[in-house]
Amino acid sequence: MNLKEIITIAAVATITAVGLTYAYWAGYLFPEYLTIFHAGSLSVPLDKLSEEFTSAHQRVRIALESSGSVDAVRKITDLHKSCDVLAVADYTLIPELMYPEHAEWTIIFASNEMVIAYTDESSYSAEINPENWFKVLNRSDVIIGRSDPNKDPCGYRALMVFQLAAIYYNNxxxxxxxxxxxxxxVRPKSVELLAGLESGQIDYAFEYKSVAVQHGLKYVELPDEINLS
Known part of the structure; x- marks a missing residue:
């Protein structure tokens, strides 16, 4: 083996070693995976947080799996799937359905409120307001959207809004x-109503305020006695 061949082999070995070292520290060889089951209403903020986290921790790959909060819990308790983080829209689901076998603690990281989301194309969009919203929604040609109360907290919270409104308005x-x-x-999770709103298939949808804001929708704010804030 002549000197030129030795130099070539050494150069290739050095480049390979440097490349493997970079790939290792960048997480390309043995990445760490972080799995998050989460409520659909948390998709937008979790997408942004994931980008920031992986930018700071390049060896980590984050897998986000969206569903209704109840379904997210059942993936663990009934289907025996595993995740690293469970983020739901109703924290009480964790102690009620997961303690003590599947979880030991929770962190409350945010609060929200219920609103009625709509677009300029919604029927009677120029008329609806915080005082007459239930009258507008009760019109026979208006299409209302809400999520499944058996799968999504936003769904059973919509039904709670109905009950509280009856008390608040004494009707x-x-x-x-x-x-x-x-x-x-009715859709499995509240964020699945957004496409119907934007296409005109739904006039009004019961959503979290954060979701309405994130997607640039108009919304009716409800009285504090009703909005579950």
């Missing part, structure tokens, strides 16, 4: 009329 018929509204669209 028992509000609860039954909104609950049984003929033109009601």
């Amino acid at each position: 028992p018929s509000i609860n039954a009329s909104l609950w049984n509204h003929a033109k009601t669209t």
Whole structure:
């Protein structure tokens, strides 16, 4: 082996070693995976947080798995799937459904409130306001959207809003009329109603305020006695 061949082999070995070292520290060879089951309403903030986290910790790969909060819990308790972080829209689901076998502690990191989201194309969008919203929603040609109360906290919170509105406005018929509204669209999770709003298939959807803001939707703010803030 002549000197030129030795130099070539040494150069290749050095470049390979440097490349492997960089790949190792950058996380390309043996990345660490972080799995997060989360409520659909948390998709936007978790996407942003994941970008910031992986930028600071390049060896980490984050897998985000969105669903309704109840379904997220059931993935662990019923389907025996594992995750590193569980982020739900109703923290009480964790102690109620997961203690003590599947979880030992929770952290409350944010609060929210219920609103009625809509667009300029929604029927009667120029009329609806915090005083008459239940009258507008009860019109026979209005299509209401809410999520499944058996899968998503936003869904059972919408039903709670109906009940509280009946008490607040001293009108028992509000609860039954909104609950049984003929033109009601129900989806597994509240964020799945957004496409219907934007396409005009749904006029009004019960959403968290954070979701309405994140997606640039108009919304009716409800009285504090009703909005579950």
